[in-house]
Amino acid sequence: MTAPILQAKNVHKTYRLGRVDVPVLHDASMQVHPGEWVAILGASGSGKSTLMHLLGGLDRPDPKKGSVVYEGRDLAQMSARELDQYRASAVGFVFQSYHLLPELNVLENVLSGAMVRYGRFGYAARKSTLRSRGEGLLDAMGLAHRLGHRPVELSGGERQRVAIARSLINEPAVLLADEPTGNLDQKTGDAILDAVEKLRDRGGEDAAKQTIVMVTHSREVAKRADRLVELVDGRVRSGSEAAGVS
Amino acid sequence: MYQALLTRRYLTRRIMPLLSALAVCLSTAMVLTTWSVMGGFLQVLLDSGKTFVGDVKIHQPSRGMQHYDKLIESLEADPQVARATPVVETFGVLSLPGDVTKPIQVLGIEPESYNAVTGYYDTLHWRALEKPSKHDPDQTDPRLHPPTPENQDRADRLELTWPKILENGMNLRRIDPRTLEHVPAMVPGIEVSGHVNQRQPGGWYLPQPLVDNPVDIFDWYTMPSHPRAKITLRVLPLTDSGHAVEMASRIMPVANEFRTGNYVFDNNLTIVPLALLQDMMHMDAAERVIGRGGIEIDPQTGKERIVPPRTVVEPARVNTVLVSAAPGVAVNDLRDRVQEIYDAFAIENRMPDASVQTWEQINAGFIGAVKKEIALVLVLFTFISITAVFLVLSIFWSMVNEKTRDIGILRSLGASRAGIAWLWLRYGLVIGLVGSALGGLLSYVIVRNINPIHEWLGSAFNVVVWDPKVYYFTEIPNKVDPTTMMIVLAGGVLASALGALVPSLRAAFMDPVRALRYE
Ligand SMILES: Nc1ncnc2c1ncn2[C@@H]1O[C@H](COP(=O)(O)OP(=O)(O)OP(=O)(O)O)[C@@H](O)[C@H]1O
Ligand SMILES: [Mg+2]
Numbered sequence: 096m097t098a099p100i101l102q103a104k105n106v107h108k109t110y111r112l113g114r115v116d117v118p119v120l121h122d123a124s125m126q127v128h129p130g131e132w133v134a135i136l137g138a139s140g141s142g143k144s145t146l147m148h149l150l151g152g153l154d155r156p157d158p159k160k161g162s163v164v165y166e167g168r169d170l171a172q173m174s175a176r177e178l179d180q181y182r183a184s185a186v187g188f189v190f191q192s193y194h195l196l197p198e199l200n201v202l203e204n205v206l207s208g209a210m211v212r213y214g215r216f217g218y219a220a221r222k223s224t225l226r227s228r229g230e231g232l233l234d235a236m237g238l239a240h241r242l243g244h245r246p247v248e249l250s251g252g253e254r255q256r257v258a259i260a261r262s263l264i265n266e267p268a269v270l271l272a273d274e275p276t277g278n279l280d281q282k283t284g285d286a287i288l289d290a291v292e293k294l295r296d297r298g299g300e301d302a303a304k305q306t307i308v309m310v311t312h313s314r315e316v317a318k319r320a321d322r323l324v325e326l327v328d329g330r331v332r333s334g335s336e337a338a339g340v341s
Numbered sequence: 342m343y344q345a346l347l348t349r350r351y352l353t354r355r356i357m358p359l360l361s362a363l364a365v366c367l368s369t370a371m372v373l374t375t376w377s378v379m380g381g382f383l384q385v386l387l388d389s390g391k392t393f394v395g396d397v398k399i400h401q402p403s404r405g406m407q408h409y410d411k412l413i414e415s416l417e418a419d420p421q422v423a424r425a426t427p428v429v430e431t432f433g434v435l436s437l438p439g440d441v442t443k444p445i446q447v448l449g450i451e452p453e454s455y456n457a458v459t460g461y462y463d464t465l466h467w468r469a470l471e472k473p474s475k476h477d478p479d480q481t482d483p484r485l486h487p488p489t490p491e492n493q494d495r496a497d498r499l500e501l502t503w504p505k506i507l508e509n510g511m512n513l514r515r516i517d518p519r520t521l522e523h524v525p526a527m528v529p530g531i532e533v534s535g536h537v538n539q540r541q542p543g544g545w546y547l548p549q550p551l552v553d554n555p556v557d558i559f560d561w562y563t564m565p566s567h568p569r570a571k572i573t574l575r576v577l578p579l580t581d582s583g584h585a586v587e588m589a590s591r592i593m594p595v596a597n598e599f600r601t602g603n604y605v606f607d608n609n610l611t612i613v614p615l616a617l618l619q620d621m622m623h624m625d626a627a628e629r630v631i632g633r634g635g636i637e638i639d640p641q642t643g644k645e646r647i648v649p650p651r652t653v654v655e656p657a658r659v660n661t662v663l664v665s666a667a668p669g670v671a672v673n674d675l676r677d678r679v680q681e682i683y684d685a686f687a688i689e690n691r692m693p694d695a696s697v698q699t700w701e702q703i704n705a706g707f708i709g710a711v712k713k714e715i716a717l718v719l720v721l722f723t724f725i726s727i728t729a730v731f732l733v734l735s736i737f738w739s740m741v742n743e744k745t746r747d748i749g750i751l752r753s754l755g756a757s758r759a760g761i762a763w764l765w766l767r768y769g770l771v772i773g774l775v776g777s778a779l780g781g782l783l784s785y786v787i788v789r790n791i792n793p794i795h796e797w798l799g800s801a802f803n804v805v806v807w808d809p810k811v812y813y814f815t816e817i818p819n820k821v822d823p824t825t826m827m828i829v830l831a832g833g834v835l836a837s838a839l840g841a842l843v844p845s846l847r848a849a850f851m852d853p854v855r856a857l858r859y860e
Contacts, residue, residue: 153753154854176757183755194750194857198350210343211754218342261754 098167099126100306101150101269106161108145108154119145121329122161127269130304132295134317137326143310144273146326150308151186151271152178166268183212187262189272193254195246201257202242205229208264225264232260236290252283259291263305272309276316288319343751344764348771351740358772361736361837365776366783368729369833372722373784376825378791379715381818386711389603390704393448393610395426395458395663396672397679398703401695405429405624405658412662412686413454421670421678426454428661429618433576435611437534445533446610447576449618449659452511458665461612464599465510466531466546469503474545482545510597513614517594525617526596527574530607538598546600574613578623589621602816615659624658672699726836733840737769741844748848749856762849769841770834777833781826791817 108120119142127133127150137143148154149163152170156163163170165185173181182188187208195204209225210218218225233239236256246254255275262270275291276284295305309320317323325332352358399406406412409427416425429449436442456462470484480486488503489496496502500509500516509515515526531538531546538546575590593613601607619625634650666675680697687694701708741748748761787794795817798804 148854151753153857154852179755179757181755182753188753190753190857194746194753196347196747196750198347203346207343207346207751208754210346211751211756211760213342215342215345 097128099164100129100166101308102126102164103146103150103156104162104164106146106149106156106163108142108149108156119329120149120156123326123329123331124161125324125331127306127308129268129306131322132304132307132309132320133322133324134320135308135310135324135326136312136314136317139312141326142329143312143326147271147273147308147310150269151188152181153188180212183208184265185267186269186271187265187267189255189258189262189270189275191274191277193246193251193258193278195254195257195261197246200243200245201233201238201249202226202229204246204257205233205261205264208261212265229260229264232263232294233257235294236260252279252287255279255287256290259287263294269306269308272307274310274312276313277311281315284316288316292319343756344760344767347747347764348768351744351768352771355740357736357740358768361733361840362772362776362779364729364732365773365833365837366780368726368836369777369780369829370784370787372719372726372832373781373821373826373829374787374791375718375722376829377784377788377821378818379718380822380825381820383708383711383715385602385818387701387704387708389601389606390708391459391700392464392601392603392606393459393461394700394703396666397664397676397697397699399662399664399679399683399695399697400430401660401693404693405660406662406692406695407656407658408686408690409657409659409662411690412683415686416662416664416679416682419678419682421667421675423665423667424454424457425662425664426451426458427615427659428455428663429615429622429624429659430661431576431618431622433574435529435533436573436575437537438572441535443533443535444609445529445574447574447618448610448612449615449622450513450612451615452513455663456511458663461599462511464601465507465528465597466600467503467510467597468507477541477545481541481547483547484545506597510599513596513612515594515596524594525614526594527572527611527613528597528599529595529611530609531598531600532604532608533598533611574611574621576618576621578621586623589623591617591621619657619659624660626657627655628652629655672701675699676702726832729833730836730840733769733772733837734843737765737841737844738847741765741848744848745851745856745859748851749853749859752851752853753857758849761851762845765845765848766838766841769837769845772841773834773837776837777830780833781830784829785821785826788819788821791819 103123103125105122105124106120107118107122110117110119123142123146125133125135125146135143135146145154149156152163152173155171165181170178170181188194196207199207206225206229209221209229213221213225230239230242233242233256236259238253238256238260241249241253246257249257255278259272259275262272276287279287291307295307307320309316311317399412413425413427416422429447431447431449433445433447434442435445450461452461468484470482473480473482473485477485484503487496488506489501498516498521499518500506509523509526510528513526513528514523516522517524532540538548540546572595573590573592575588577588578586599607599612616625630650630652632651634648636645637648638644639646664675664679666672676697676699683695683697686692751761751764
């Protein structure tokens with residue numbers, strides 16, 4: 096078994112609402128191995144999104160109460176700059192409500208991730224490569240003909256495809272998807288997940304596949320994953336493995 | 342990179358930023374216009390402070406200065422002095438046709454040296470004009486046409502041609518129509534006559550006929566020949582001890598009129614020949630009785646005898662000498678030098694002290710007041726412009742609110758806090774640049790055309806904002822100083838950046854998770 100690429104170690108997360116502490120994650124641990132597709136399952140409000148934000152370095156666990164480790168490095172030890180770099184290149188986010196930038200067109204939205212990552216000069220130097228990669232991703236998501244459209248002109252399913260293409264533009268080690276099909280009907284959702292699976296399988300060998308952590312509350316969707324992780328009462332109840340990876 | 346793209350899109354796809362650019366535009370235009378007009382006003386005021394004063398003025402108001410020709414000689418011998426000229430300054434009363442009486446300041450001058458010191462010839466208004474001004478397409482300015490077109494013979498005889506009118510203005514004389522000889526004449530300011538010269542909006546003057554059946558429109562100049570058109574100057578000579586003696590009065594023709602553009606001079610001053618005013622003021626060279634005669638006892642014979650009154654010939658006096666600086670000499674240096682020369686002269690000739698002041702010192706109180714007034718107005722307008730900062734601030738604040746999710750998205754893509762701050766700051770700078778540039782342009786157009794705009798306001802709404810009686814000048818200054826412009830435009834950009842700063846910091850320090858959850 097390979098070393099985990101990303102893991103949460105006994106993390107706690109407490110929100111403060113006025114004077115009341117709201118504990119959301121309580122001693123939660125999970126591991127993600129390279130090439131794995133892990134589904135995080137749990138009831139609404141169980142802290143799935145919170146855990147994903149921690150894994151993606153968007154938020155930090157309670158101080159000294161657990162850690163998030165990427166390739167052996169504790170995210171808490173990273174400088175702000177390193178953490179920005181981590182979000183830009185190591186992980187890619189997909190959100191339930193798409194979160195596209197409304198002023199940019201489809202292709203620009205996909206490329207915005209690369210613009211942020213490389214900065215003005217780095218981006219200009221790689222522009223043609225990045226452009227063709229962006230177009231390739233959109234093609235794979237079935238949107239080759241909508242490059243110049245703005246998000247308001249797209250359906251929900253199409254928007255989510257754009258968001259997935261954007262999350263992959265910087266070839267992240269881990270794709271973090273928070274209920275990507277939660278706002279979509281089943282048919283559209285399945286089509287999108289099919290497309291994701293196809294993209295992921297391009298990697299070939301198991302360990303070279305795109306690593307995915309996907310939050311969902313649907314057992315149906317979770318079935319596509321290699322492994323299932325369940326969040327109950329802020330703890331991870333692990334084990335109910337779907338397929339036989341690891 | 343993403344900042345540039347987003348700034349561009351935010352700018353072109355939303356109305357809010359255009360509103361804040363407009364606010365910046367209006368504020369910069371307001372401040373720049375005010376500064377330009379008021380600054381120009383101060384400049385004209387400073388320049389006009391020199392009018393008829395030269396660089397340094399020696400003034401002895403009570404007894405005046407005897408032997409002033411010697412003083413002028415020693416002044417002009419000094420390398421720091423260009424020229425010096427004697428002047429008698431006094432107050433008088435002018436009786437104008439139509440029973441108009443007005444108090445007036447009277448200057449008695451020697452034209453040639455006075456011109457050398459003050460540039461007097463250039464102020465003479467009535468002279469031939471080659472080209473009409475661009476405000477005068479109909480060529481209504483009388484100086485464009487011969488003064489008396491119908492009767493060339495009369496014009497030649499009475500010297501009513503432009504070159505002669507100018508020459509006579511320079512020499513303060515006129516032809517007496519009865520004797521056809523030159524007599525001393527005065528050159529009043531062009532506003533002195535009040536209703537007689539009607540100032541046109543374009544800046545020239547249209548003389549009005551003074552009498553019922555004028556021979557021609559220039560009867561103003563022929564007034565002494567007309568029984569109903571008389572101009573009388575009265576002055577009050579003072580004795581050594583400051584007591585008034587009998588009022589002196591002269592009926593005089595007008596040779597020409599001067600125009601400095603400064604209403605104070607143009608409305609309140611008249612110029613006459615020095616010798617004439619000295620005569621009227623009893624300041625000419627004359628034999629004067631200085632001791633009373635009487636009867637005394639001869640100490641040797643013990644008999645009474647008659648003693649005649651003692652008399653002396655007193656030399657002519659002036660109360661003012663104006664001095665101009667040689668090229669490259671600073672006025673303050675000149676003032677010190679003139680003071681030295683005067684002191685030596687005063688000791689030698691047993692003269693009282695006189696005040697020696699530069700033209701700036703003479704006008705110090707006035708100039709200082711105007712400078713303060715300008716500073717006050719600028720401070721007020723700057724305060725008003727701070728509104729623009731708050732406008733930009735509130736617009737940006739609400740835009741940051743509206744764009745909270747975008748901020749979260751960008752952070753999730755790896756954008757740094759600094760990157761987010763720069764996005765908004767840059768946006769503010771662009772708005773500031775656009776707004777300031779437009780404001781600068783707007784202000785330039787307004788200031789350059791402020792006189793026509795003012796005229797139009799006057800004719801369309803009967804609004805007279807710039808009353809020359811209040812502001813001293815007949816034209817509103819219309820220059821935009823490049824330095825002033827740079828300062829104001831930079832201020833506009835800075836103000837917008839300041840307005841954008843707080844919202845951009847707020848955007849930078851937003852919690853990305855909360856931003857993403859923001860509905
Ligand atoms: N900023 C916050 N302040 C206070 N409480 C918060 C905050 N963010 C989340 N919570 C609380 O934390 C808990 C977990 O939220 P989270 O979004 O992680 O749940 P979830 O499992 O993703 O739910 P869902 O399936 O509905 O998306 C919720 O009870 C929520 O109210
Ligand atoms: Mg959630």
